Amino acid sequence: MTNETSTAHCSYAAKTVAKILLDIGAVNFRPEEAYILTSGWASPVYIDCRKLISFPRARRKVMELAARQVSDKAGYEAFDAVAGGETAGIPYSAWLADVLDLPMQYVRKKPKGFGRKARIEGDIHEGQRVLLVEDLATDGASKVNFVNAIREAGAECRHAFVVFFYGVFPNALEELKKDDIELHYLATWADILAVAEEGKYFPKKAIEGVRAFLADPIGWSKAHGGKHD
């Protein structure tokens, strides 16, 4: 595949996924009352990718795009298994494993306090090449936790896939790279804003509020009680 074909596909995928997320009501703008994200950042925006589980045609489309994206970026036959991060990543990993015809596992955030005390459920082997799958990434910190659990189990994990990546927190991709993790994603906030503006999904004022956050997420977080370093 040429670079141009791959770029055209990324752009088509970004627009399609942004439109799907807007159409199913997964995109929440709330500049007047900040959301505090898992990572501690305050944000006027929140994407509820979990909603996709209830929309079968939309989720099938997203998974087709995902399968193509990871094959283009990481390579055909680059993986031996697909692992979902608890909780939201689990259904996505099941669907993607199905499309890619690969075994599936899932990774717990913490070991269970009893039984096998395992963090990986499913069959995992020494040297197996595992793709971590999650719903979304903000600054990516949770990905490192899941990847470490996969590596501690003896498998290899150098790639993570998310449907949605914030694409606003500085150095998120570079920080993951330091841990030898390449993040693949279909859409970002820039894609959502472009489609939302064009399709007039939200009042102009809400879009402007979101733009202020995207231009300075750290300053916005600090001013609204979230973390800022």
Ligand SMILES: O=P(O)(O)OC[C@H]1O[C@H](OP(=O)(O)OP(=O)(O)O)[C@H](O)[C@@H]1O
């Ligand atoms: O830290 P990042 O890598 O940027 O990603 C943000 C994480 O926060 C959310 O999960 P949450 O911890 O709320 O758990 P859940 O999946 O159990 O809902 C989301 O599903 C991502 O996994």
Ligand SMILES: O=C(O)c1cc(=O)[nH]c(=O)[nH]1
């Ligand atoms: O970081 C999070 O917790 C988070 C952000 C977001 O936009 N959506 C979500 O489900 N979780």
